[in-house]
Amino acid sequence: MTETYSPAQTVEMSGFSLDTLRYYEKIGLIEPVRRAAGGHRRYTEDDLGWLDMLRCLRGTGMPIAQMQSFAELARDGDDTVADRLALLEEHDAAVEAELARLAEQRGKVRAKIEYYRSYLAQQRGVCEAQ
Missing domain, CATH: 1.20.5 (Single alpha-helices involved in coiled-coils or other helix-helix interfaces)
Structure with a gap:
């Protein structure tokens, strides 16, 4: 089974605040996060890797709208x-x-x-x- 992380662990590992994680999910920068049986969010290694990419893009000044375009293209697969x-x-x-x-x-x-x-x-x- 793939290891998953709680929101608190993800905050610590990613450096993003909990509010930012929720906001990024709301605006589509992050895929809807999987939830445990109790309804709590659980982040994966893939999620952490994607968050690292988002941190890089944001840290180098990419506007949110452009990040959203990139995320949409990434979700659309290899054709993009x-x-x-x-x-x-x-x-x-x-x-x-x-x-x-x-x-x-x-x-x-x-x-x-x-x-x-x-x-x-x-x-x-x-x-x-x-």
Whole structure:
């Protein structure tokens, strides 16, 4: 029998809150979760793997609507692999553009840090000379 996990265990292992898990199920990002005899949700290893993918997509800035498209394509099976690839390539390009923008902004922050360090070093030098 396949091992399953309670919502509390899934929260701990996935890093998502219980509210997020329920929301993702409600909007179709997660397949309807299997339930135990008592009606309690039980998550599988496959569910955890999918949640890890969702965390990656969300963590790299993919909008929920685009994640929903990806989830729908994944549910539709192997005939949608090319569409999933195109969606992920588009997202990868957006991530690359964001990384470039962040690198540029980081350069500005670092330049300002160096300016302030130089300023403080110069001020210390003036104080010591007096």
